[in-house]
Amino acid sequence: MTSLAERASRTGQFLWSGWSGLAGLSVFAAVWQVAHEAYGSFILPSPLETLTAAQTLLGDVSAWQLLLTTSSRALSGFALAGVIGTVAGCIAGFHPAILRLVQPQITLMLGVPPIAWIVLLMIWFGTGSATVTMTAAVACLPIVFLGAAEGIASRDRLLDDMALSLGMGQVRRFVRIIVPQMLNRLFPILVMALGTAFKAAVMAELLANAGGIGEALAVSRSNLDVANALAWILLSVSALLAVEYGLIQPTRSELEAWRHAARPWGVKR
Amino acid sequence: MNALNLTDIGHAFLGRTVLDRITLDIGEGELVALVGPSGCGKSTLLHIAAGLIDPRQGRINRSYARHAVVFQEPRLLPWATARKNIGMALPEGLSSRNRHSRILAAATAAALEEDDLDKYPVQLSGGMKQRTAIARALASEADFLFFDEPFTALDPALRRHMQDIVIRHAGNGKRSGLFITHDMAEAVRTAHRIVVLDRRGNGILGERYIPLRPVERDDRMIFETVQHFMKADPLFAHVEELDERRSA
Known part of the structure; x- marks a missing residue:
């Protein structure tokens, strides 16, 4: 058990690291401002204008509804792909023959453009939540699968032998020795997959006219309302960041406290 | 009553025989050092005895309750x-x-x-x-410990310290053990008996009992025993040979 003080210090460090994130975002905003001053408000509204537009949007309950719709679709797609991809990846990781058979199909899945998936899924599922969720799932399934399979296949077999020599049973070996090694590989990939899920969901909504942020973006486009479009982009990115830093990163740092210990003093986070 | 009996063990990797007709008994409370030139199959034999590899032939009879292995690398979970x-x-x-x-x-x-x-x-x-x-x-x-060249990567002072730990917990009759090493001084210092494996893995060449209990041996006695084995005893003639099975 990690002590309470240690946990508090870790949380403190995590929150404190927000400053560096804020500094990075400020640099981005400065470049944005420069571009805005060069091209004018119509082409690129200033960061401040965008923030105001976003604030106005958030004053409206329906905007929250849209954000929630898109986020829940993206998250359920991500969860679906996460569960199926991890389980299938684990099986393939243990059986190289299966991995070899599945690899071309993964390449195939990665090669099909997302737009094509959306068209197919629209035909199969209509223009509703299901299409959006499935698009998000299809977009992140292959990378999650590969991450899990690689994580299992590249495990340290010396540790397996060690556990076997201590008389550990098969289930215990899997849970205590193999899963942590797999997660180690899988987590960075889950972060990537989550971003992909959000992008795919917004795109599917836009093309399928299925509500959510995508549809709001389509409306802004037809009104040539650049400030509003940027505001929606800002909000969808914020939703992604909220999920990543509220859910995935804390879980990761909980599981990888040892990595933190390995870093030399002064470069923690 | 022996703690461990290996009878007629043979093993092959990809059709090439690495161990053949190995018979080795380890008594209760006895620590046996297994020596032999590099690549003669010492580690394979240990892995077979510890149940990590299934041998091609032969019988393993364990009458102890539990065993544990100390490997050459620490093999700790990094997380x-x-x-x-x-x-x-x-x-x-x-x-x-x-x-x-x-x-x-x-x-x-x-x-x-x-x-x-x-x-x-x-x-x-x-x-x-x-x-x-x-x-x-x-x-x-x-109640049975396997040591697979556990201290090779450590410096001499530390190695001595580790050997003391082994002597205290395995070499004084509490537990039995099999200790693989190619450092003769280490073998003489820790074990009750030294067994020499043939350099091609074709059976056991022979064995020597070392006088006194491991805790009672002093540096002078260890040094002289090693000198005697290496210079005068034909059994140990090939122990320090370097043969990584390149010629095989």
Whole structure:
């Protein structure tokens, strides 16, 4: 058990690291401002204008509804792909023959453009939540699968032998020795997959006219309302960041406290 | 009554025989050092005896309750503290107090300090990692310990210290053990009996009992015994030969 003080210090460090994130975002905003001053408000509204537009949007309950719709679709797609991809990846990781058979199909899945998936899924599922969720799932399934399979296949077999020599049973070996090694590989990939899920969901909504942020973006486009479009982009990115830093990163740092210990003093986070 | 009987063990990797007709008995409370030139199949034999590899032929008869292996590398879980690494060897259903005291006892036996128990393997030095691995083996309360060249990577002073730990916990009749090494001084220092494996893995060449109990031996006696073995005893003529099976 990690002590309470240690946990508090870790949380403190995590929150404190927000400053560096804020500094990075400020640099981005400065470049944005420069571009805005060069091209004018119509082409690129200033960061401040965008923030105001976003604030106005958030004053409206329906905007929250849209954000929630898109986020829940993206998250359920991500969860679906996460569960199926991890389980299938684990099986393939243990059986190289299966991995070899599945690899071309993964390449195939990665090669099909997302737009094509959306068209197919629209035909199969209509223009509703299901299409959006499935698009998000299809977009992140292959990378999650590969991450899990690689994580299992590249495990340290010396540790397996060690556990076997201590008389550990098969289930215990899997849970205590193999899963942590797999997660180690899988987590960075889950972060990537989550971003992909959000992008795919917004795109599917836009093309399928299925509500959510995508549809709001389509409306802004037809009104040539650049400030509003940027505001929606800002909000969808914020939703992604909220999920990543509220859910995935804390879980990761909980599981990888040892990595933190390995870093030399002064470069923690 | 023997703790471990290996009868007629043979093994092959990809059709090439590495071990053939090996018969070895280890008595209760006896620590046997197995020596032989590099690549003669010592480690394979140990892995077979410890149940990590199934032999092609032969019988293994174990009359002890539990065994544990100390490998050449520490093989610690990088994501777990030293405490959890040692605790891995304990059975699941222990109370946390019982668990704590058993981990602490094993750590003390391996000369680990309590402060170090909450560190991760990356924060430990090489010697401390290997001591954690020994503590893990001791925590399992195994009555048979396998050592697979465990101290090769350590410097001489540390190696001596580790050997003392082995002598204290395995060489004094409490537990039986099989110790693989190609350092003759290490073998003479820790073991009751030295067994020499043929350089092609074709059976056991012979064995020598070492006088006195391991705790009673002093440096002078160890030095002289090693000198005698290496210079005057034909059994050890090939032990320091370097043959990584390139010619085979």
